[in-house]
Amino acid sequence: MSENLKVGIESGIATLTLNRPESMNALNHALFRELEIAIADLGKRDDVACVILCGEGKAFSSGHDLRDIESGGETEHSQYEATVLEALASLSVPTIAQVHKYCFTGALELALACDLIFVDEATVLADTHSQWGLSPVWGMTQRLPRRVGAARAKDMMFSARRVGAEEALRIGLVDRVFATGELASQTRDYALAVAKNSRHSHQVCKSIIEATDGLRLHEGLDYEYTNSPGACSDMQARVAVFTSKS
Known part of the structure; x- marks a missing residue:
């Protein structure tokens, strides 16, 4: 069985890595199932003080796998993915989405379920639900406005436009922007500092x-x-x- 999610724990930091680089880490049911299991395990551990969620390869994630949408996918129930994201959001330890290159739609909903979002300067983010004739079911209408305000959330939703890293920082969509090549090390340094606190x-x-x-x-x-x-x-x-x- 392919490993759609890699899990590593070191120095009190748990790193969850989306591992479908051949498809820009497009999110499918198999990946969500592994994410659900990993989150449940982290919730039981006392040796983890911070969680980093990142993507393998060229991008964080291109979003929900369109082939999964077209086929209907395999799912336990209609709100399955949303419940997994809620479990992520409900972890008692701080969580950081370490986002590079692409973070579109379902991937943005995944990142928004984390406490903090760190990106590099080449990152672009977007909500493209309307481009594909879809409506949000993973929390976009709730978490995005709480991040950027209702008007800016509507702008992103209606236009499906791409938001660059600097604009994302200015409007509060992300919390840190790092130079390309420094994102992983800077995120880990921050996580280690967090882990030293209570x-x-x-x-x-x-x-x-x-x-x-x-x-x-x-x-x-x-x-x-x-x-x-x-x-x-x-x-x-x-x-x-x-x-x-x-």
Whole structure:
């Protein structure tokens, strides 16, 4: 059986690599099935503090495999891919989409399910659903507007135009732009820095931000006051290490 997804774990960093380079990592059911299994495994581990999602070869991903769409594909249920992306978004550790060259439609929905999106300067991103007579079912209408605002999301959806790296950074679609050739090393350095911080703090911050998205400020503040532990379980150990060096 071909390995559509490569999984590596080192120094607290899990790297998930889309591995269909012959098709620009086009997303099909087989890849999603492997992604689902990998995400479920990561959710059970305590040796992973950050996840990087990237693509093998010339591009991150060209999007949903059109041959899969045409054939109807094999799927457990109509919302299968969306549930896999939601599982990715629900991981308690920080997740980073490391995107290079192409990130179109389904691939953009995949990247948007991550906490952060890092790209290189040659990257182009687009939502081409309307070009193919498709409507989003993997979360585009919800996650893209939350990233860039409703008007900019509509612009991308209606025009199906390609958005370059610098514009993507300006409108908030991506979080970092690196020089071509430096994306992988810069992303890993960032992930290693994240992994040194408290996983417990990250988990609390992610859960509160997700739970309060869309609430009014006073409602969100009330939720934080009620649900944040303040001092996480590893706080005393971290403070002890700091004071021992003073």
